[in-house]
Amino acid sequence: MTKMRAKLRVGSVIPHGANHELVTFHGVAKSDGYPADGADENNTFAKFSPSAKFDITIANPALLGAFEAGDTFYVDFTPAPK
Template structure:
């Protein structure tokens, strides 16, 4: 199976629960300021993954506080055989 890569942006982090935090992601999207030739990477990702959402609760103490709103990440989907 061909792997899929999405480019996601953290839009919100819920840190209300002690010992964990929930990260809320959406695909990157187009916004004003992209080059007319469409060469910006986010423009390309938005074309093929125009909408969606992902929430992920992190409970690993080594990762708490390491993520910030506005950061972008690649998310790879590779089928487990």
Template structure:
């Protein structure tokens, strides 16, 4: 299985009254990519331009450390 890297943008943070946060991510994509594949988003988004990821954070050390609009790499590597 080939490794895959997606660049994800944090679009929304749902802050819960119990201190939890749910983070909602969508892939970064462009409306057009260069033919030579030089755009870093090209490896994922050119072929799979849609998706959604949500993560609920309960670790007190991580609460409040994420901001809407930030971008992150999400690497997929098969676990053995």
């Protein structure tokens, strides 16, 4: 059972040598204004999670180069066994 879903945007991808990348994600927000009725998915996510930052160092060769600044992703938080 998912406890929470976040929508994150890639802020930067920084290579660290040939085998690692640091990918930084931020919470979404619409940069060019919202419609008058506020009906925008990014607005809804920003309302309930107004600030988010997530950094991950990737060493999986299959994922190197898979993330680009500006890409957006849903991130589901699902409890792991204790």
